[in-house]
Amino acid sequence: KAGVTQTPRYLIKTRGQQVTLSCSPISGHRSVSWYQQTPGQGLQFLFEYFSETQRNKGNFPGRFSGRQFSNSRSEMNVSTLELGDSALYLCASSPGTRGLSGYTFGSGTRLTVV
Amino acid sequence: DQQVKQNSPSLSVQEGRISILNCDYTNSMFDYFLWYKKYPAEGPTFLISISSIKDKNEDGRFTVFLNKSAKHLSLHIVPSQPGDSAVYFCAASLYGGATNKLIFGTGTLLAVQP
Numbered sequence: 001k002a003g004v005t006q007t008p009r010y011l012i013k014t015r016g017q018q019v020t021l022s023c024s025p026i027s028g029h030r031s032v033s034w035y036q037q038t039p040g041q042g043l044q045f046l047f048e049y050f051s052e053t054q055r056n057k058g059n060f061p062g063r064f065s066g067r068q069f070s071n072s073r074s075e076m077n078v079s080t081l082e083l084g085d086s087a088l089y090l091c092a093s094s095p096g097t098r099g100l101s102g103y104t105f106g107s108g109t110r111l112t113v114v
Numbered sequence: 115d116q117q118v119k120q121n122s123p124s125l126s127v128q129e130g131r132i133s134i135l136n137c138d139y140t141n142s143m144f145d146y147f148l149w150y151k152k153y154p155a156e157g158p159t160f161l162i163s164i165s166s167i168k169d170k171n172e173d174g175r176f177t178v179f180l181n182k183s184a185k186h187l188s189l190h191i192v193p194s195q196p197g198d199s200a201v202y203f204c205a206a207s208l209y210g211g212a213t214n215k216l217i218f219g220t221g222t223l224l225a226v227q228p
Contacts, residue, residue: 004157033214042120042203042220043158056215090157094214103214105150105157 002027004093004106012112018079021109025072025093029102031055032074034066037088037108049074078111086113117141118206120219128227133191135222137204140185144206148216149178149189152201161202162189194226 005024013019025032033056034046045058049068066076072093078085088110094103119138127133135149145166150158164171164178164187171178177190191198201223205216 031214033216035216035218040220042118043205043216043218045215045217048214050214058215092157092214103160103216105159107155107157 004091004104006089006091006106006109008109009107010110010112012114013081014114015081015083017081018077019081019111020075020077021089021111023074023076023091023093023106025074025091026102026104029093029095029104030072031094032068032072033092033094033103034074034076035090035092036060037090038086043090046076081113083113086111116220117144118204118217118219120202120204120222122222123220124223124225126225126227127194129196130193133189133194133198133224133226135189135191135202135204135224137187137189137219138185139187139206141206141217142185143208144217146207147178147180147187148205148207149176150203150205150218151198152203152221158203191224194224196226196228199224199226 007022031050033048035043037043048056052068063079068074088108090108092105117140148163149161152158162173162176162178164180180187201221203218203221205218
């Protein structure tokens with residue numbers, strides 16, 4: 001079965017621009033979580049969506065937002081990009097009933113802000 | 115505030131020997147812990163987990179130990195193999211893992227020398 005698909009794999013943007021990243025979960029999975037990975041910070045939780053609703057939120061500024069569609073695909077958006085937003089953005093999908101069974105990560109989108 | 119800490123950024127071990135990766139946490143509410151392995155350009159993959167009601171969990175060459183009083187967990191890999199070379203992240207969760215929000219450490223790069 002297909003895994004978690006993140007697009008695009010690489011992205012270069014300029015400061016001040018906005019960007020949208022996409023995550024297609026494993027078929028049948030209803031929960032999508034987003035993480036930011038930067039050197040020295042590890043993976044930091046951004047937010048989780050389940051059934052088109054945000055269920056959990058991390059400690060990131062409002063420039064970071066997300067949404068989920070009825071087919072469980074999720075997008076995250078970062079507005080007014082800053083150099084410090086350069087990172088690997090990972091999403092993880094899971095069946096959605098509470099619990100970490102089946103929690104599977106995608107390969108990520110590498111965002112570079114110049 | 116880093117609630118999950120991996121104080122060793124890197125570790126080098128000879129093939130066949132034991133690898134011990136360490137992780138400390140500060141939030142006593144964490145009650146479910148996981149280890150992930152990550153290769154470059156791939157997402158993290160699940161290795162092994164442990165609930166706070168246990169102090170040890172084994173799966174093949176991988177064993178996780180939990181010391182709740184010290185708020186410390188460790189991952190033992192025996193015997194280590196060159197294919198184990200990767201970044202290892204520990205992660206913590208609340209509510210017995212009944213949440214899709216994970217708090218990650220900063221990772222330890224393991225190099226297994228042939």
